[in-house]
Amino acid sequence: MGNKAYLVLENGKVFCGEAFGAAGEVTAEVVFTTGMTGYLETLTDKSYFGQIVVQTFPLIGNYGVIPSDFEGNMIGPRGYIVKEWCQSPSNFRSEGDLDTFFKARGVVGLCGIDTRALTKIIRESGVMNGMITTDPANVDFDQLRAYRVEKAVESTSVKEIERHTNPNKTVTVALMDYGMKENIRRKLEKFGAEVIICPYNTTAEQIRALGVDGIMLSNGPGDPADNPEVIRNLQEIMQLNIPLFGICLGHQLLALANGFKTEKLKYGHRGANQPVKNLETGRVYISSQNHGYAVVSSSIDREIASEYFINVNDKTCEGIRYKKIPAFSVQFHPEACGGPCDTSFLFETFFDMMKKS
Ligand SMILES: NC(=O)CC[C@H](N)C(=O)O
Numbered sequence: 001m002g003n004k005a006y007l008v009l010e011n012g013k014v015f016c017g018e019a020f021g022a023a024g025e026v027t028a029e030v031v032f033t034t035g036m037t038g039y040l041e042t043l044t045d046k047s048y049f050g051q052i053v054v055q056t057f058p059l060i061g062n063y064g065v066i067p068s069d070f071e072g073n074m075i076g077p078r079g080y081i082v083k084e085w086c087q088s089p090s091n092f093r094s095e096g097d098l099d100t101f102f103k104a105r106g107v108v109g110l111c112g113i114d115t116r117a118l119t120k121i122i123r124e125s126g127v128m129n130g131m132i133t134t135d136p137a138n139v140d141f142d143q144l145r146a147y148r149v150e151k152a153v154e155s156t157s158v159k160e161i162e163r164h165t166n167p168n169k170t171v172t173v174a175l176m177d178y179g180m181k182e183n184i185r186r187k188l189e190k191f192g193a194e195v196i197i198c199p200y201n202t203t204a205e206q207i208r209a210l211g212v213d214g215i216m217l218s219n220g221p222g223d224p225a226d227n228p229e230v231i232r233n234l235q236e237i238m239q240l241n242i243p244l245f246g247i248c249l250g251h252q253l254l255a256l257a258n259g260f261k262t263e264k265l266k267y268g269h270r271g272a273n274q275p276v277k278n279l280e281t282g283r284v285y286i287s288s289q290n291h292g293y294a295v296v297s298s299s300i301d302r303e304i305a306s307e308y309f310i311n312v313n314d315k316t317c318e319g320i321r322y323k324k325i326p327a328f329s330v331q332f333h334p335e336a337c338g339g340p341c342d343t344s345f346l347f348e349t350f351f352d353m354m355k356k357s
Pocket residue numbers: 047218219220221222223224247248249250290291292293294
């Protein structure tokens with residue numbers, strides 16, 4: 001039995017459970033994800049930086065810890081909540097259990113709470129802040145409500161340009177790292193790109209000097225509108241007229257750079273079975289998603305762009321195609337990991353654009 005620990009929500013609701021992983025207290029935004037697998041990818045996805053993740057699937061950790069499945073070199077979420085973690089994982093690739101891994105990497109875990117009741121609260125009231133603590137009587141609610149993640153992109157991006165040589169190279173792609181998932185790089189390499197990972201603040205001039213065929217804008221954490229300098233920088237990068245492909249945060253930043261607006265969703269889309277519809281063909285795909293913000297459809301200037309995908313559940317914007325620059329972007333994750341690979345063809349679209357230009 002672990003020690004008693006609590007989740008205190010900013011609305012005053014308290015859940016009592018057991019601590020696992022590293023000891024400590026964390027305050028962050030509490031979000032839920034419905035993926036039934038892919039917990040290692042979730043734990044190492046930097047888009048969760050500054051959040052506490054709740055897994056709706058009731059048993060997590062049954063295939064253990066597999067470092068080659070990691071999506072990044074750091075742990076994304078600040079805290080992690082599950083109904084039950086598996087003490088005896090079984091998989092030939094597993095190198096250990098979640099509790100040991102969390103202790104080594106400083107992740108604060110909470111288990112044994114009713115994650116279904118917690119998810120219903122978030123779904124009905126919207127995402128809110130919460131604190132994992134051993135002392136619920138001492139929570140400062142003003143501080144809890146005021147918590148907001150800061151410098152999210154800066155904290156998760158690489159600090160220097162990194163070139164990854166590829167013997168099968170047919171094109172070179174600059175991957176703007178806003179807190180990227182590794183599978184974006186792996187996917188680009190598989191399709192034949194030599195990838196140059198660029199810090200979030202790499203300028204248009206520096207990119208021009210790299211002589212790349214395409215630019216990929218990565219996923220990443222936080223509120224997209226919190227990055228005015230990155231958005232200004234993107235306005236210059238757009239002028240290079242090099243094919244651009246944006247994923248998730250990259251999609252939102254490109255929209256902001258074009259003067260469109262973003263908004264916070266009530267509880268976001270996080271999971272591996274989000275249906276998206278291609279508005280050009282009417283075809284629906286199942287996608288992997290992890291986002292709390294979205295581009296406001298009505299703010300898209302139809303002279304310069306059109307809506308490419310929408311979410312079938314709530315009709316929010318899931319993709320944009322640009323008319324005056326060689327660019328398109330999606331809110332979901334075509335690189336998957338975890339989740340289905342239905343929309344992997346978008347990488348082909350990007351490669352076709354690069355080869356044509
Ligand atoms: N996965 C992402 O890139 C997420 C983008 C942004 N942080 C959001 O929550 O909407």
